[in-house]
Amino acid sequence: MGAVCAIQMAYNLQNPIVPRYLIGLGTRETMLLEFSSTIVALILAGKVGSNIASELGTMRVTEQIDALEMMGVNSACYLILPKIAAFVFFIPVLTVFSMAIGLLGGYVASFSTAGLTPHDYVVGITSFFRPFYVTYALIKSLVFAFIIASVSSYHGYYAFGGALEVGKSSTHAVVYSSIVVLMFNLILTKLLL
């Protein structure tokens, strides 16, 4: 994503009045503010959300959740809470990783992009840095992680029927968690920036 950002910005900012380091700066801001948290969350909604929903849905239709209830276990707490906790705990790592990879991608692209040099790019990504942008991205990612894990768990946990319903619950989990992530993206952006 960082590489694509850098290439597209270089393509659009060909005006000699505009300093070249702005390409790196723009890439960094885009990566930190939006792509590293929101796009990663949407990708994870597809990957992790469908996984959680189909796993819980299968447990429901094969009566494994009933078996847990039968043993006096609070099945929702036992199955869902660790998933939410693990996802919320780990998503900041993925977000920071995504930021680093994105910025590195832009740097690699700067070697082969007309109108952009690696030096300009490095100057751009190291200029006017506001640490709050990283905090903002991490706050968003934490909220998104909670949304993805809880919405997907809800759809999986309350699935009933057979294989078809498990498939449907998995699809619903991805669709609804993506929509809720996008809605909260707007709300958090309005609140935090």
Added chain:
Amino acid sequence: MIEVKNVCKEFSDVKVLYDICAEFLPGKTNLTIGQSGSGKTVLLKCIAGLHSVTSGDILYDGRSFCAMNEKQRKEIRKEMGMVFQGGALFDSNTVEENVMFPLEMFTRMTFEERRERANECLKRVNIINANKKYPSEISGGMQKRVAIARAIALNPKYLYCDEPNSGLDPVTSIVIDNLIKDITVEYNITTIVNTHDMNSVMEIGDKIIFIYKGRKKWEGTSAEIFSSGVKELDDFVFASERMKKIREMSK
């Protein structure tokens, strides 16, 4: 003893059970029979507390299950074991871990003690050298036996089996049936088995309850089942044309 008193169950607007009354005795294999969709599983899940009853009551040795709070229900659940229709073994756990699971939840046993008890139970159901296998790596009959081992791990007073031999061949079915019967007598458990397998009815049924469209139509022993005089039960027992002819010939 488990007493079911005037139990009715509705899902939304669909009434599934109508005023069911029954007594299930300890040390006996109590069978609930009936066609698919007659309400056997719903009744068993109501008894086990997995479904709440719409009206009526369920008494465990005189204690009203419906009047219990969550803590009391959790206590009584320690005394229950259940074998689900598909086994309901946890896919991500090995056979041994599945049997150890209720021990981990309800007891303060050490890991070694839990493993020892799990192996005892697995040995009791003739599962040998499969402890480290996952449920997907063992046959359907073995899965059912592991489910029985898990159900008896806590030495339950009440054992529920929902169609324990569905999908199994007749020989394996009889093995499972005999195992349930032996465990029931050995540990003096109140066992309730849902089935529509007539082999099971004749083999292990001490007391049989016939449910038809959510209503209890008949109650008796396996010896009385052929002379019940209840048309719906006769149609269930002698379902095929050949069986009907045999019945006519025997008359």
